[in-house]
Amino acid sequence: MDRNTHFWVTYQISASDREDAELKAGQIAIEQSVEMPPSVVPDEARHYIGQVENLQQTAPHTWQTTLLFNKNLVDGDITQLLNVLFGNISLQPWASLVEAETSYLKTILKGPAYGIRGIRKALHVSGRALSCAVIKPIGTSPQSLAAMAGDFAAGGIDLIKDDHGLTNQSSAPFRERVQSCLKAIRQGEQVSGKRTLYFPNITTSPVRLMERYEQAVEMGADGVLMSPQLTGLESIHEIAQKGDVPLMAHPAFSGSFLVHEGGISPEFYFGRLMRLLGADSIIYPNARGRFSFSRELCQQINAACRDESGGLKGAFPTPGGGVDRNSISDFVRFYGNDVIFLIGGSLYQHPEGLKAAAAEFQQSLSI
Amino acid sequence: MDRNTHFWVTYQISASDREDAELKAGQIAIEQSVEMPPSVVPDEARHYIGQVENLQQTAPHTWQTTLLFNKNLVDGDITQLLNVLFGNISLQPWASLVEAETSYLKTILKGPAYGIRGIRKALHVSGRALSCAVIKPIGTSPQSLAAMAGDFAAGGIDLIKDDHGLTNQSSAPFRERVQSCLKAIRQGEQVSGKRTLYFPNITTSPVRLMERYEQAVEMGADGVLMSPQLTGLESIHEIAQKGDVPLMAHPAFSGSFLVHEGGISPEFYFGRLMRLLGADSIIYPNARGRFSFSRELCQQINAACRDESGGLKGAFPTPGGGVDRNSISDFVRFYGNDVIFLIGGSLYQHPEGLKAAAAEFQQSLSI
Numbered sequence: 001m002d003r004n005t006h007f008w009v010t011y012q013i014s015a016s017d018r019e020d021a022e023l024k025a026g027q028i029a030i031e032q033s034v035e036m037p038p039s040v041v042p043d044e045a046r047h048y049i050g051q052v053e054n055l056q057q058t059a060p061h062t063w064q065t066t067l068l069f070n071k072n073l074v075d076g077d078i079t080q081l082l083n084v085l086f087g088n089i090s091l092q093p094w095a096s097l098v099e100a101e102t103s104y105l106k107t108i109l110k111g112p113a114y115g116i117r118g119i120r121k122a123l124h125v126s127g128r129a130l131s132c133a134v135i136k137p138i139g140t141s142p143q144s145l146a147a148m149a150g151d152f153a154a155g156g157i158d159l160i161k162d163d164h165g166l167t168n169q170s171s172a173p174f175r176e177r178v179q180s181c182l183k184a185i186r187q188g189e190q191v192s193g194k195r196t197l198y199f200p201n202i203t204t205s206p207v208r209l210m211e212r213y214e215q216a217v218e219m220g221a222d223g224v225l226m227s228p229q230l231t232g233l234e235s236i237h238e239i240a241q242k243g244d245v246p247l248m249a250h251p252a253f254s255g256s257f258l259v260h261e262g263g264i265s266p267e268f269y270f271g272r273l274m275r276l277l278g279a280d281s282i283i284y285p286n287a288r289g290r291f292s293f294s295r296e297l298c299q300q301i302n303a304a305c306r307d308e309s310g311g312l313k314g315a316f317p318t319p320g321g322g323v324d325r326n327s328i329s330d331f332v333r334f335y336g337n338d339v340i341f342l343i344g345g346s347l348y349q350h351p352e353g354l355k356a357a358a359a360e361f362q363q364s365l366s367i
Numbered sequence: 368m369d370r371n372t373h374f375w376v377t378y379q380i381s382a383s384d385r386e387d388a389e390l391k392a393g394q395i396a397i398e399q400s401v402e403m404p405p406s407v408v409p410d411e412a413r414h415y416i417g418q419v420e421n422l423q424q425t426a427p428h429t430w431q432t433t434l435l436f437n438k439n440l441v442d443g444d445i446t447q448l449l450n451v452l453f454g455n456i457s458l459q460p461w462a463s464l465v466e467a468e469t470s471y472l473k474t475i476l477k478g479p480a481y482g483i484r485g486i487r488k489a490l491h492v493s494g495r496a497l498s499c500a501v502i503k504p505i506g507t508s509p510q511s512l513a514a515m516a517g518d519f520a521a522g523g524i525d526l527i528k529d530d531h532g533l534t535n536q537s538s539a540p541f542r543e544r545v546q547s548c549l550k551a552i553r554q555g556e557q558v559s560g561k562r563t564l565y566f567p568n569i570t571t572s573p574v575r576l577m578e579r580y581e582q583a584v585e586m587g588a589d590g591v592l593m594s595p596q597l598t599g600l601e602s603i604h605e606i607a608q609k610g611d612v613p614l615m616a617h618p619a620f621s622g623s624f625l626v627h628e629g630g631i632s633p634e635f636y637f638g639r640l641m642r643l644l645g646a647d648s649i650i651y652p653n654a655r656g657r658f659s660f661s662r663e664l665c666q667q668i669n670a671a672c673r674d675e676s677g678g679l680k681g682a683f684p685t686p687g688g689g690v691d692r693n694s695i696s697d698f699v700r701f702y703g704n705d706v707i708f709l710i711g712g713s714l715y716q717h718p719e720g721l722k723a724a725a726a727e728f729q730q731s732l733s734i
Contacts, residue, residue: 027657034504035530036712045506045538073505075536079571079597083532083619087594090622091658091688137401138440139412163402165450169442171412204446206573206599227454230446232573232599252450255457260627290394291458321458345403 006068007104008053009085013063014094014261018055021063025052028095029067031088048073064098076108078234078277086264090257097264102272106310109237109276114246115313116306116338119280122222122246123158123195129332130340131361132281132318133347133354135181136163142172146180148354152347153188153196155358159281159340160185161225162201164250174200174212178219197222199248206232210239217244223280227252233277240278248318249279259292266297271304275315281340282315286331289322295334306338316340325350325357328364341365373435374471375420376452380430381461381628385422388430392419395462396434398455415440431465443475445601445644453631457624464631469639473677476604476643481613482680483673483705486647489589489613490525490562496699497707498728499648499685500714500721502548503530509539513547515721519714520555520563522725526648526707527552528592529568531617541567541579545586564589566615573599577606584611590647594619600644607645615685616646626659633664638671642682648707649682653698656689662701673705683707692717692724695731708732 011028015021029050034041038049048070055065074081086097112118120126133152135145149160160181168174178200185198202212202224209231216224227250228236239247251270257263264273266284274282282305285291287298298319305317319331320342328341343361350357378395382388396417401408405416415437422432441448453464479485487493500519502512516527527548535541545567552565569579569591576598583591594617595603606614618637624630631640633651641649649672652658654665665686672684686698687709695708710728717724 031657033532034506035532036504036715040712040715041504042507042511044508044511045504048504048506048538070506072536072538073532075534075538077534077536077571079573080532080534080536082597083570083594087531087597087619088622088688090620091618091626091652092622093626093659137403137408137412137415139401139415139437140409141411144409144411164454165400165402165440165447167442167444167447169439169444169447171415171439171442203450204444205601205605206446207577207602207605209599210574227450230449230454230599230601232576232597232602234572234597235574235599238572238574251458252454253457255455255459256624256627256630259458259460260623260629262627263623285458290398292460321455345407348403348407 006070007101008066008068009100010064010066010098012096012098013065014061015063016061018057021055024094025055025065025067028065028089032084033069033073035088071104074108078108078237081108082233093262096262097268099265099268099272102310105276106312110241110278111276111312112278112280112315113240113243114280116316117313119246119316122197125158127337129337129365130158130316131358131365132159132161132340132342133157133358134161134163134342134344136166136344138163138165138169139171142176142180145172145177146184149181149198150184150188151354152358153185154191155355156192156194156362157196157358159197159199161199161248164201164203164225164227164252166201167204175215175219178216178221182220199223199225201225203227203230206235209235213239213242221245223247225250228277229253236274236277236279246280247278248281248283249274250283251285266293267300267304270301271307275305276312280315281318283318283320283342285321286319286323288327289320291321299335302335302339314338318342320344325361328361332365373437374468375433375435376467377431377433377465379463379465380432381428382430383428385424388422391461392422392432392434395432395456399451400436400440402455438471441475445475445604448475449600460629463629464635466632466635466639469677472643473679477608477645478643478679479645479647479682480607480610481647483683484680486613486683489564492525494704496704496732497525497683498725498732499526499528499707499709500524500725501528501530501709501711503533503711505530505532505536506538509543509547512539512544513551516548516565517551517555518721519725520552521558522722523559523561523729524563524725526564526566528566528615531568531570531592531594531619533568534571542582542586545583545588549587566590566592568592570594570597573602576602580606580609588612590614592617595644596620603641603644603646613647614645615648615650616641617650618652633660634667634671637668638674642672643679647682648685650685650687650709652688653686653690655694656687658688666702669702669706681705685709687711692728695728699732
């Protein structure tokens with residue numbers, strides 16, 4: 001098989017024995033390419049049939065297979081790439097997507113426009129991990145959200161994002177919220193003497209997403225937050241290609257791919273796919289929070305997010321989801337500096353208020 | 368709790384005992400609403416905190432809970448509705464989304480523009496189930512795909528859809544494919560003496576989807592096919608609201624929500640969500656095909672798709688995924704007439720060719 005015309009994808013298979021695993025590997029090869037019995041594939045399309053390159057047992061009842069797919073199945077369409085990687089086969093509980101050939105993915109996916117260095121440059125911060133706070137909850141007025149944002153900025157926080165559920169509710173309409181928060185943050189920066197970046201949430205209908213993105217940029221937002229599994233995955237790439245501001249990807253609605261035996265490897269999903277699609281900061285559920293990822297898995301995700309081999313920019317792994325403000329020093333030691341720590345509720349529980357919480361958060365990053 | 372200001376959502380929970388189930392139900396209520404500890408929710412937002420209405424054990428280690436959410440969490444934004452239903456909680460392997468209040472969903476989601484009656488009217492067919500064939504595979508030229516489509520139409524097939532992987536590949540560019548196929552189908556109709564509807568696949572980047580939809584309509588397509596989990600779920604609704612032609616929803620990339628213990632109930636996903644979002648024909652993996660749904664689950668999906676209570680149109684359940692052309696009569700007896708049977712590869716295996724396969728398929732529907 002010609003490596004110039006084909007790219008590889010690795011899947012994990014649950015199978016009773018080798019024969020069963022071989023059948024299933026062959027089934028993925030067909031399902032994700034021609035999707036019909038090979039005997040009736042017309043001659044002109046025969047070279048589009050997926051091929052099993054290898055199959056090996058990795059654990060009891062568990063096999064890993066590498067398949068080769070014709071690049072012309074995709075022909076540069078990113079949404080179709082996702083369909084070839086995991087479209088129909090998502091419906092088989094015994095299959096999971098492990099990895100795909102980065103050197104091929106990079107011919108289609110352009111990665112972050114800013115990446116770790118771009119965000120550091122915007123903040124003028126090097127040599128330490130970054131902090132991110134959240135303004136919340138839904139139901140709070142723009143004035144109150146702006147007051148929170150101003151306090152976080154005054155305390156010296158690096159980034160502030162909207163709660164990912166803040167869209168354009170009447171309690172805090174998008175334009176009014178973004179304008180109020182930006183103003184409060186710019187004032188807070190005067191107190192702290194440092195930069196704070198604001199990432200409003202632009203998640204909405206896939207068809208109207210770009211409009212909301214443009215509004216955010218026009219109002220002077222420093223970045224944007226979006227939930228790509230809700231807006232359609234390629235929408236990140238479309239926005240990264242615009243390149244006006246860095247973007248942060250939120251994992252809402254993606255969990256079903258990530259927390260069961262089948263699905264997509266979290267390391268590939270967060271560290272490879274989100275980064276190559278163009279996220280500059282990639283939120284994932286941190287160990288010891290409300291969700292179930294292990295610290296080792298988080299480290300694998302971190303490494304994949306930061307990978308700069310081959311010329312694409314590395315993205316900031318952004319662990320969140322119930323991170324306790326008192327655990328940050330521990331995590332910094334384990335994860336290193338190229339991380340954005342995202343803390344939500346725990347900052348609000350600080351007895352001395354948000355400004356003090358932010359200042360303490362900054363302190364814990366300078367170990 | 369006021370039923371005018373709140374709507375209900377039901378989740379299933381895996382739990383060790385009642386105490387664990389109570390904790391988890393409370394966790395969903397918070398996670399899907401204010402997403403912060405209730406003690407630090409500001410007064411102005413306290414009525415946005417989700418509430419546990421009831422919790423009951425339904426099987427060993429399995430509980431069902433009904434939660435109430437403030438309608439202002441959503442405020443009419445469909446993508447945000449999906450986020451409230453299953454955004455962050457998708458990351459908990461112990462939680463699955465079972466059902467949500469239809470009378471509330473209907474205030475936001477408008478359902479199919481055509482539905483079962485609209486598609487029957489376009490075809491002038493009543494009193495029997497409908498047939499759908501697929502032109503495939505990727506790699507085949509527009510001329511060959513058009514020849515297949517023409518043969519299917521000459522044999523009297525009701526609907527023809529693109530393989531869901533056909534996008535705009537150089538082997539069969541979108542415009543050329545749609546034009547060639549429509550022409551061949553209109554000629555085939557002269558042979559059969561009946562209507563055949565063509566649904567080209569418009570799936571592509573969420574941001575450019577509407578453009579491809581408009582091209583399809585402008586070229587005279589009779590409907591469109593899309594994979595909403597790839598294009599962003601609300602995109603179906605946007606297109607259904609345009610209302611030019613009926614649309615068929617394909618389940619690519621949705622399997623991880625549907626085939627594990629957590630995730631979303633397939634009955635709710637296909638029968639409720641896809642229909643309310645506006646799909647006129649809803650493809651799901653049929654029993655006895657390549658995928659793992661039981662015949663009973665398929666019947667539940669069928670009933671939910673067809674539901675017209677409350678004034679929204681019913682959609683055509685469209686079982687596919689390895690359906691054998693020889694099993695259709697059996698399925699018609701079990702499923703009844705309001706079904707579109709989707710057959711892919713099996714028609715291509717007919718020894719006498721596609722026209723004969725289509726004619727035989729039509730025959731099997733008239734039992």
